Amino acid sequence: MGDTTYTDTVRHCYELIDAGRLEEFLANFHDDIVYERQGMPDMHGATALRRFYEHDRVIATGRHSLDQVIADGSWVAIRGRFTGTLKDGSDVDFRFRDWVHFRGGRIDHRETLFPTFRV
Template sequence: MDLTEESVHVHGPLSTVVADYYRSIDGRNLTSALACFAPDAVYRRPGYDAFVGFEAISTYYHDDRVISTGRHDIESIIENADAVAVRGSFRGTSHDGSPLAVRFADFWHFSGLTVVERNTYFDAAAV
């Protein structure tokens, strides 16, 4: 299910920020997608050192991200006072044309409506 389907219920303002991020990133609008991150935000994802600060996060998305195109299918979004948890899958294509498919979980931490920390986990055989 994608973010436009009725079965994904986005209930609060933080969930809306996160849902807008996925719509923007899938639409290849990096400016809009990255607008939610604080200047000192931290983003952690498997296979990389932590991206610390907006500039490091932006550099990753503009220069290092292996994904060319794709779509996040969100299964659930859970929000509390200052955090959002997301479970879903991603299908797309890398810059070299290879197909990509992975299940993921994202944990977003906020200050107000601004992302200060994001942690991504992939469902892949590792141990």
């Protein structure tokens, strides 16, 4: 899988989660995914990732706008903005940074930072 395919996959993942298509979104991740998310303990494995998106994620709805998606080998760096509504009803608009690593065509590591949002 080449750099272009990785960036396409990453872009598609944001479209899927914004559309609420959770099963299709989760299919892009390895069973042994490690997800480091600012302000939370690291998540290990597909079950923990699913639990996060089904129960623990504070976002109710929203949209990711991607400013940069840059691939370097099996790593992709993403810089963007999220605008949406949290489960408590409050509106949010913040910047984010993501790094994802691919193994065998699926994401096996992800790290998310929020430079302008307090989690």
